[in-house]
Amino acid sequence: MAMLGSSSAVVLELMTMGYQSAAYLGELLRAASPAQAGDEQQELAAEILRCCDRVIAKLNRGGATGATTGKKRKAAESAAAAAVTSPSLPVTPTKRRARGAEAVREVRSGTTTDGFIWRKYGQKEINGCKHPRLYYRCAFRGQGCLATRRVQQSQSQDDPAAAFVIAYYGEHTCGGDAAACRDGELMPPAVINSGASSFAAAWNMASREPASSLAVERRSCDGDAPSETSQGWSPSFSSEVELDVVGFDLAGADSSASPVWEFLNGSFDWESVINSL
């Protein structure tokens, strides 16, 4: 965990609060309107969760960066070829991920859309799975972004809002800013402008994919038994797990003196926060 300035800590607190609220909202929506009835609303809640998660991850950057453990390089000739084809880039050999290596995070969603631009590089039939597993890497890989994701369609058809199990590996580093990975730089400021969620939801709906909801789980492709030991698995967010960010306790905060309270009652000094970021 990187040390955070006080303003960043405030933003982190607010985003954490927003995240928890969105998670709670999602739960309420799911409870109130099972199946497809509340998909659009759940979609919005899920997008809020994603936005909050990204900001939180951004603010927390500097800590653990994921599961790219050092593995042996695939083949010497591949390394040489990579060096030839990308002479201007630092040599960052594309290590083959260990089978079942823990993801940075794993998400169940009704959509494969997450606001990032991915390029599919492989598809594989997996033992015991009805659907093939799809492999994507960040479209900005050429800029050195090594983020990848693995998409597995769930075998259980009972919950369309959790039709896909998406495992993310690595972090988006394109341009040193996650926003650079996003579609068309149309994403408004994630912290302040709630339109961020609206945009992302609209983007999702335009993709004609089913609505999504989120839940972090560690499971096999069919959603039954865990395929790997959960050792070392540390979800970056969860609607069911209490977030513990910089030790902030929302329930126990002294709200009358808290910047969070200032935010809630409209007196929060956004300018100083934005200037500090």
Added chain:
DNA sequence: TTAATTTGACCATA
């Protein structure tokens, strides 16, 4: 013509 996707082969890991 270029960019993106598909798909079989290759290869690392368990």
Added chain:
DNA sequence: TATGGTCAAATTAA
């Protein structure tokens, strides 16, 4: 040795 992750040529779409 089986399996899963990645590569890269072929194919398709824009």
